[in-house]
Amino acid sequence: MIWQRVPPESGAAVMGLGVMSVAGHLAGFPVLSAVLLAVAAGLWGVLGVAFLARLAFDNERWMSEAGRPGALTCVAGTGVLGLALVLHGWSTGWIFLVLTTLLWFGLMPLVLRGLATPTVGVSFLVCVGTQSLAVLAGQLAADTRSPFLLAVCATSAAVGLALYVLVLVRFDFRQLTRGAGDHWVAGGALAISTVAIAKLDSAVQELAAPGAFATAVRAIGIALWAITMCWYAVLAAAELLAPRLRYDFRRWATVFPLGMTCTASFGTAAASGMTWMADTARILLWPALAVLCLTAWGTIHNLARPKPGP
Known part of the structure; x- marks a missing residue:
């Protein structure tokens, strides 16, 4: 059965395609954004069927895999896809928010219970999954002026952010030169945290929250953006110093942080009024697209390769 061969980390492809659709939309490339959104939505549907099939027909294996950090790619992928659909005018945001919330509550306790030390790049998905919920809730809070969603x-x-610190203090920094792609999530988790704060800032403005709270949120957002850019520089330098050119599926976990850093720059620019950040985001879009194309090509080539006989 094909669903038996789908690893729980496959949601990373949805995360990468979804966030690149968002980045393309914010950069003013509607056709590119729509194409990426369509591919991400189709893949999400296929993986959703595989997820449910495994839950129904191989529950023991599902439970063992649900405790792996990579299982949270389904949470993050659902949240990011929901955001992309909302930005494209689809009225499905609430559905995806409910799905993201249910997946978060179902998987997060299992993952945290088995979180190994030292942590690696994929461990930061405990932060990414949580912030994907925050990002979608923040977008809907701004659109509907909902105090409840603002609180969510x-x-x-x-x-x-608390989960990010929990993972960071146990992180094996040797992963920066040894990781096969998921080490980039160390920066990507902070990038999506920056986007979450930018969405919170937008919701605060729409709901006319107290000025002191709005000022604090904006200051936190700018500080997180600055740290995110430092992570980007460190991770890029580590790739140049220790190139890892062989294809690995975990490179989808590199696509996501690159796209999310671009999105974070757009979001912080809109929240702070610092338009030069948007110019930075447009520059960051191109290396993200290049890595997306290379990773997609590698995935297709790997899937098309004849499998060795028994």
């Missing part, structure tokens, strides 16, 4: 966004963002 603020709470999720705070929990996500």
